[in-house]
Structure formats: C-alpha cells, structure tokens
Amino acid sequence: MAVTFSDLHTEEGVKSVEEHLAGKTYISGDQLSVDDVKVYAAVPVKPSDAFPNASKWYECVASHLAKSFPGKAVGVQIGGSAAAAAPSVEAEAPAAAADDDDDIDLFGDETEEEKKAAEEREAAKKDTKKPKESGKSSVLMDVKPWDDETDMKKLEECVRAVEMPGLLWGASKLVPVGYGIKKLTIMLTIVDDLVSPDNLIEDFLTSEPNNEYIQSCDIVAFNKI
Numbered sequence: 001m002a003v004t005f006s007d008l009h010t011e012e013g014v015k016s017v018e019e020h021l022a023g024k025t026y027i028s029g030d031q032l033s034v035d036d037v038k039v040y041a042a043v044p045v046k047p048s049d050a051f052p053n054a055s056k057w058y059e060c061v062a063s064h065l066a067k068s069f070p071g072k073a074v075g076v077q078i079g080g081s082a083a084a085a086a087p088s089v090e091a092e093a094p095a096a097a098a099d100d101d102d103d104i105d106l107f108g109d110e111t112e113e114e115k116k117a118a119e120e121r122e123a124a125k126k127d128t129k130k131p132k133e134s135g136k137s138s139v140l141m142d143v144k145p146w147d148d149e150t151d152m153k154k155l156e157e158c159v160r161a162v163e164m165p166g167l168l169w170g171a172s173k174l175v176p177v178g179y180g181i182k183k184l185t186i187m188l189t190i191v192d193d194l195v196s197p198d199n200l201i202e203d204f205l206t207s208e209p210n211n212e213y214i215q216s217c218d219i220v221a222f223n224k225i
Contacts, residue, residue: 003027003035008042014051017043021053025060036061134166134193140221141186141197143205143214148180155213156184162204166194185220197222 003020007013017039020027027035040061047054145155152174160169170187177183190197201217204210 005039005042008039009044014043014047014054017057018047018051018054021057024053025057027057032061032064037065040065134191136225137190137192138221138223138225139188139190139197139219141188142175142218142220143184143186144177144216144218145181145183145213146215148182150213152182152184156186158210158213159184159186159205162200162210164195164200164204166191167200189225 005013005016005020008017026032027039036057040058043054043058046058046062049055143155143159145152156172159172168189170189172184172186174182175185190200197219205214205217
C-alpha cells in the first residue's frame with residue numbers, strides 16, 4: 001500500500017517520517033528506492049536530533065546520492081514560504097525545497113514511449129537468453145572393409161551401432177570396388193556443434209572393436225543443410 005506524507009517542510013511532516021521509519025532503514029522495503037529519493041527531495045534539510053530515525057535515514061540517502069552524482073556541489077537554496085516554515089530542522093547542506101504541496105511525484109508516470117522502450121529492452125534480453133540453433137550437415141561416407149572376406153552385414157551393424165547426440169544414420173548401399181571387394185556407402189546427418197566427422201571416424205568407426213571389420217573411412221561429400 002502506498003504511503004503518503006504531507007507538509008514535509010513542517011515539524012509535523014518530519015514527525016510523520018520519523019514515526020514511519022521506526023524499526024526501518026528505508027521508506028519502502030530493505031533497499032534504497034525511488035520512494036526514498038522522493039521523500040528526501042521533499043525534506044528541505046536534514047532533520048534535527050529530535051528525529052533520530054529521520055536524521056539517520058536522511059544521511060543514508062544523501063550518501064547514496066553522493067556516490068551516484070560525484071560532481072562537486074556548491075549548495076543551492078530555493079526560495080519560497082516552505083523554506084521559512086521549518087523550525088524543527090537544522091540549517092545544514094540545503095536540499096531541494098518543497099513547495100506548499102509536498103505530495104509531488106518527482107519522476108512522474110511513465111509515458112507510452114518509455115513503456116514501449118522498456119518492453120523492447122525486456123524482449124531483447126529474452127532473445128539473448130534463447131539458445132541459438134546449431135547448423136546441420138549432410139555427409140556421404142565410404143566405409144571400407146579389410147578384404148573380400150569381411151562380413152559386410154556385420155560391418156554395417158558396427159557402423160549403425162555408433163550413437164551420439166546430434167548423429168543420425170541414413171540410407172546405405174554396398175558398392176563393388178573390384179576383386180570381389182565391396183564398400184559401404186552411407187548417408188548421415190550431423191549437428192555441427194555436436195559431431196565432428198573426423199572424431200567420429202578416428203574415435204569410433206576405425207577404433208576397437210569396430211576396426212575388426214572396418215579398415216578405413218572416407219568423406220565423399222559434405223553439405224550444409
């Protein structure tokens with residue numbers, strides 16, 4: 001629920017802030033917020049020691065603002081009846097003086113343009129969090145046996161038994177190469193970021209136990225999908 005403070009240039013107004021801050025560090029929640037800045041701007045100067053909660057809070061906000069605005073301040077006084085009607089506060093470094101109506105929204109409501117810009121920023125953040133889809137490639141591979149006595153059915157079983165994320169075996173056929181020897185020509189689809197054809201051949205197809213049937217493998221064609 002929104003908190004309302006009025007006449008913050010008067011002792012009664014500062015007293016309401018003092019009472020609100022009992023057991024609290026900030027106006028709203030446990031962190032500095034826009035609410036603190038609004039109230040701070042409406043209190044002309046630091047509250048006196050008669051208002052310890054408000055005085056401590058005022059110094060805390062001033063410290064945070066000093067970090068955010070490191071430029072050297074020379075002090076500004078703003079004339080008006082409100083500045084003379086503050087018997088309960090000490091004459092320290094002047095803050096922005098409140099006018100007769102202290103219920104001022106310094107930041108105002110968001111405009112339609114600001115809301116739209118904020119929505120676009122949020123949408124952009126969500127887009128950057130979405131994982132980018134990796135490219136895919138279609139590969140045509142020749143798998144060669146040791147000799148004409150190699151069991152080609154077993155050879156193809158060894159090839160298709162190799163499974164890993166991003167690898168999909170496709171159609172195949174046996175192609176004669178001479179002297180009664182045939183090679184296995186097989187299609188496969190890979191996800192580029194997950195499967196390396198060279199590693200597939202060296203670490204799986206031509207390594208034990210598959211090298212009992214497979215002598216070598218060659219990439220015949222490689223096309224991006």
